[in-house]
Amino acid sequence: MKASLLLAAMLGLAATGRVCCAQQAPPAIAAPTASAAPMAAAPPVADDSLAAAVGTSYLDKTVRGFGRAEILGPDGKTHFVWIPVNLMGFSKYLPFHRHEEDLKRFGREPFSIDVDNVQSIKVNGLYQEHMVLKGKRKHLIATRLVNGPVELFNYTEIVQTSAAMVPVAGVAGGVMMGASGLGGFPDRQWFLRRAGEELVKVGRGDFVAQMTAYFHDDPELLSVLNAGQLHYRDMVKIVQGYNEYRTRPAAK
Template identity: 70%
Template sequence: MVALAAAGQANAQESGAAAVTPATSVPVAVPAPIAVDDSLTAAIGTSYLDNSIRGFGKAEILGPDGKTHVVWIPINLMGFSKYLPFHRHKEDLDRFGREPFSIDVDKVQSIKLNGLYQEHMILKGKRKHLIATRVVNGPVELFNYTEMVQSGAVMVPVGGVAGAMVMGGLGVGAYPNRSWYLRRQGGELLKVERVEFIAQMTAYFHDDPELVAALRARKVHYREMVKVVQGYNEYVTRPAGTR
């Protein structure tokens, strides 16, 4: 684990953002866990929240060297980008003012935490510098990385005043921007494209006529990838003669 911490410090120093050590007081941004009951939570369950302490959970981290390290990390269903905060010991969570270390996500291959599995996304041999959460397992795996995007104020018309526009509060806040990744057993990851969603998914799931028909009729959408993959996995695992 000392090597993991050292690697995290080295990466942070190279990028100009020093990793936190017990000797410093520089805070590390810790992502907040998703609290909403959406399709991701419904698909995964909530067992990953068991035995958590102040939003941190005990995890097994696999490094690119094939070695496993046991650490405490923020429980975050949305995934991680750039840096992964961590504590080396459970006791560190109870020490006042103790800030976590951080490590570059490129140094993390996968994370296991109470049934939650997260993996660094690698497309065509290139790291995407983010760790996504596996939300569906089976013949086809589905991974998700969610980034909360701040939406700015919008211009809204003033009633009764021709041509008048004012800055309104509508649209101010944050919304989840989801990225989906697919992988067949033994295959490579594929990112789901928003613009080419229908054509791409029709080709990918071509062996499921029911799903293909639903896609062509635009009865399923990009945001419903959990339902899409769960339905496909159910179809391909049906007993012979029942499809």
């Protein structure tokens, strides 16, 4: 029974022509059964530093956190589906609904597709792209935060930490340890691209040396980098500053 339902779902999706195709068959795409765990929760909210970089207007036109997206598949064909509007990007699988009405139906869970079957996404003013380094797919879709002479892409994953133990008041003035709950921190991956060139991933260990070489033609930026005033977390500021320098009118 499950096999027949799965096949029917796959054939139905293929017939609509709305799901991105690949040269090889994508992994099974099927609606979960009533007993299955939800395939996608509400998209995570980006932390303040990313939101400050691009604003939050991309959240204006959403239905339950989903926006109508224009998706380009590796086959060069464009498809329109509803996906979670997520500034931090996607890895492994991209949840989607085929129609807006599906979002409004109680209990309707999204389908999903392998991100390897997605080349790029345009949704609510955001541009997101599958990261390809030296011809190899990185199995993640990152968001372009800065456009210009140099593009800056970011994929952020929230890494969960174990429960922190904190002292709490006990009986008769004693002290015992209690868990404060799970925490998390953003683990960022940055990618750069100049017009006509391939993507470059920004390293952590050799950050200053790599950025000094990449932005070698901007003396002001080099000075600040070598003074240790800019760090890995400051990539938006770095690329915005460099693009401003590159587009600055020549002094008369």
